[in-house]
Amino acid sequence: MREFWLGRLTSHSLPHDWVMVGGTATFIAMFLFAAVILTRTKRWKWLWNDWLTSVDPKKIGIMYFLVAGFMLIRGGIDVILMWLQQVLAVDGSQGILSADHYQQIFTAHGNIMVFFVAMGFIFGLINYIVPLQIGARDLASPLLNTLGFWLYVGGVVMINMFFVFGGEYAATGWLAVAPLSGIDFSPGVGVDYWIWSLQISGIGTTLGAINFIMTILKMRAPGMTLGKMPLFTWASLFSMLMAVAVFPLLTATLFLQFFDRYFGAHFFTALGGGDPMMYTNLIWMWGHPEVYILMLPAFGIFSEVVSTFSRKPIASYTANVLGMAGVSVLALSVWLHHFFTMGASSDVNAFFGLVTLVISIPTAVLFFTWIATMHKGLIRFDTPMLWFLGFVTIFTIGGVSGLVLAFPPADFQLHNSLFLVAHFHSNVIGGVLFGIFSGISYWFPKIAGFRLNERIGRNAFWCWIIGFCMSFIPMYILGIMGATRRLDHYESSTGYQPFFIIMLLGGIVIAVGLTLQIVQILASIIQRGHLRDNTGDPWNGRTLEWATASPPPFYNFTVIPHVMTRDAFLDMKRLGQFDQQYEDILIPKNTAVGIYIAILAFLVGFGFVWHINSLVVISLIGIIIIFAKRAFSEDSEYTLRAEEVEKLEAKRIAKVPAHEKEVKSLADEEDMSVWDFVRYVITFAMDIIRNKKWKTW
């Protein structure tokens, strides 16, 4: 009976070592804090109605940002723990972590950064920006979008679940290669948490990708042919097409591994006719394109930023689009370069080495189109552009080291070394993360209605650049010295230790940069009056997202624009063509179906992790019932009358003071500095303490 309801879950599963208990306490404290604030301010209903059940892609985008932001901090703490371990665990010393725990942390770090930080931010940006760029009012399937988001959250909760319900996380490396991840070598629940975290969020990604492909292909504003689509939208389209192509592969691979572990099948075992090498192939057939799924939207962001801040249309638009198309097609055919060292014949290795060389051609084309765009431009260097220049530097370092790795004999030496780790961090941090930072600082005024503090943004940028060099230049060197990745201890005679110390210091500088970015957002909120943009178009933008108010109304556009050229909004401004004919708008109703299905999907995964079959069956039945009920429901939309739109619009315009209707000069001298912020916070706190303000709370 006990097993029927609780499976293998016992009190022994609860966390008991100090790092885990600390993590658990932090998580519980955070939830309690949020709950208390929500109760005190009577915001539960607002949270549920306005946010959690919302199908508005803009709100879902913001929720993606918040979750991904938290996960960035979580994954960052993992880095500091890992590097501290590598500084301390020399010769006889065990450092602060056991080998097993250290391995769990680097596995979690990889999964969190790729799935829940990079994917989260990218999906957030696509959610917020793509519908605006194509002049759409919402997505092809608003329900699918909220479901996709909540499945992503389900994955996030699952990966952090061992903090609460205990057990362990996978100690296998981020792709959990077989047979290490098989039941023989990893008998604990760690790999099961891994499987279900990726499975649930991965299905969410597939659904989200289908939705965005439909949206981009079918819901563009009249006149916007494919050839007039903004480049970020193109990038998102390619990225989502790749996601649809490869995420089912991940789903299938995870299911096969699950069958091996749960039912004793032999797909990937060494004994019983299974083949671990098949797992390595399958996981990388998904894993390599996955990196480009993240990279392409970042390329798109940089194309938008370079064009806007050079005040020129993107040069060689067609070459840029073809370049992205080339990258996405070739990315599907290079997976074997992740295991040249598995012993394939030299013909096979040479083929995949060559394709890896070829993929750099379309990437180089993108660089050339950016240079040509800046040529004869009038370039401003606001933070989005700074991130672009940082990207150029660091991504190039990653690209150069990546091309060296494309040579199979060179890879024999560098594979699995810290050189390889430094290589892909150069690409993922310099490419994806800087792309995200550039995109967020570029579109922040659209999202918030005021721009970000430039001054602190610059400080943060320099911390990231300096911290990156301090961390990853020594890492490249360690790789050349023959240091493998994932060492939880080593001998001092290797001479690695000083380099690990510099890496840790660099990590701290990056952490300062990340803190400054949080400070930047807080300082911008404090100074929002000064930073406010009432025009909706602070950068003299070219594409349609700047044609509507900031933040946009929930129906995005009062009037759907007609698109004539690629720089649709720039031409509208030039020609003064603004339609004022209001019309009725169909608005999708909020729904909790996404949350309910995601909760049940999470419970299915949790049931499988702990072998609680009753929970699995009940949850699966629940999903089917909710799905069926929703499928037959006709009550999913309502009409917003044209008169109401007109009223809402009049109300918005009335709020804007007359003297602020012009584009403000973007002088940053008056932006708060970090010290101004610190002074402000101290004054604020002193004010509360001196005047006993808490009594009124």
Place this chain on the structure above:
Amino acid sequence: MTAKHKISPSLAKLLVRMFAGLGAFSFLLWLLLRGQNIAILHSKGPIASQQRDLIIWSLIVILAIAVPTVLLLYFTAWRYRESHSSSTYHPEAKTGKIFNIIIWALPSLMMLVLAFTLVPSTHKLQPNKALAAQKPSINIQVVAMRWKWLFIYPEQGIATVNYVQLPKDTPVAFDLTADDAPMSSFWVPNLSGQLYAMTGHINRLNLIANVNGDYPGRSAEINGAGFAGMQFTARVSSTDDFESWVETTKQSSASLDKTAYQTLIKPSENNEVETYYPVDGTLYADAVMKYIGSHGNKAAHTMHDEGMN
């Protein structure tokens, strides 16, 4: 839009700071590197040397493309900056057909140059390719276990754990497999690049060592809790020293039969060096064959392929 960025330092100042910082940092790294074993650069045999040369050569060619491109990008950004002059601003400037051809042709050409090195070097440095040398080659069978390396010298009849001794200037053929262990990767960076050791497979890695000395070797692929301690020393000595080491080992070791093997294969971490004599000659084949059973003959295939190469 006449923003003046007083808060950012002038370009000259910025460059001075950047180069000063990078210079000081490089100097510090250089100090720390002095006297260390920079394994991939300090190669002690022809295979590792060729791999090192390939790394350096490809790096130079790639940098020759990448650095000018990036410098051109920086220069363009600086040349057309807003505060410079607006007279060069031509928003209508278009890129021509020739530009479009160049941006595809130029990187393609460079990749073609790299491709002409990539393919032959891959064939030449294929790990299972037999190496020609004056001296006859020796064979060492390697079994990756949790978490240690077992080296069997079939011709000498001895076996060692976490220690391997090689005669200088002699081609050595390592036959890598694994027993009751996840995929592991056999790597002695001073002597050669790595190759995976997998259950039911034999991967052959050929190398020659030219310089006497002790070189660190280890598993480069994560394979469980004892991963970091799964290391060994590869000692390169003269042929005479090698022969006398074999003799000493024969005199001072316990035997490795099936029972001793069953004890050895139990998971252990940071294993000490061990030596065995005599060694049951069927152990290695059994270790490979037990993963093949009635389901196929992968190892047989692998052996066959090596013969073909």
